[in-house]
Amino acid sequence: xxxxxxxxxxxxxxxxxxxxxxxxxxxxxxxxxxxxxxxxxxxxxxxxxxxxxxxxxxxxxxxxxxxxxxxxxxxxxxxxxxxxxxxxxxxxxxxxxxxxxxxxxxxxxxxxxxxxxxxxxxxxxxxxxxxxxxxxxxxxxxxxxxxxxx
Numbered sequence: 702x703x704x705x706x707x708x709x710x711x712x713x714x715x716x717x718x719x720x721x722x723x724x725x726x727x728x729x730x731x732x733x734x735x736x737x738x739x740x741x742x743x744x745x746x747x748x749x750x751x752x753x754x755x756x757x758x759x760x761x762x763x764x765x766x767x768x769x770x771x772x773x774x775x776x777x778x779x780x781x782x783x784x785x786x787x788x789x790x791x792x793x794x795x796x797x798x799x800x801x802x803x804x805x806x807x808x809x810x811x812x813x814x815x816x817x818x819x820x821x822x823x824x825x826x827x828x829x830x831x832x833x834x835x836x837x838x839x840x841x842x843x844x845x846x847x848x849x850x851x
Contacts, residue, residue: 703753704733707793725789730758750798754835757794762840798836800845805851806833807842819850 771780
């Protein structure tokens with residue numbers, strides 16, 4: 702399981718004395734703990750790996766946005782810290798699909814659903830998320846879907 706891999710990374714970071722990596726891994730585990738607490742009252746909880754992937758994707762998105770803002774503000778030292786955290790987070794995420802693979806998946810779904818206009822964008826994105834949600838950035842994917850349906 703992905704959670705066990707993250708816990709093992711925490712132990713190895715402690716043993717090696719890598720403080721930056723240890724802080725990032727602890728941050729991931731804290732977010733996972735928050736998500737577990739949030740899901741205690743949920744009627745149907747998703748499987749553990751999908752929870753972990755969801756948390757990692759949100760954390761990665763936040764880091765990317767922070768990096769952009771810090772670089773625009775001239776705060777390169779803070780951007781470097783965020784980049785280091787992002788590298789650790791991405792290490793645990795599943796392999797992401799390339800842009801060509803995403804376009805091919807969009808075209809297949811578009812043909813399968815008979816989608817032809819922007820009215821069908823929601824259906825295509827929903828199906829794309831169902832099939833490949835953990836393997837792609839939905840922000841970028843929605844732009845590609847929009848271009849494919851335009």
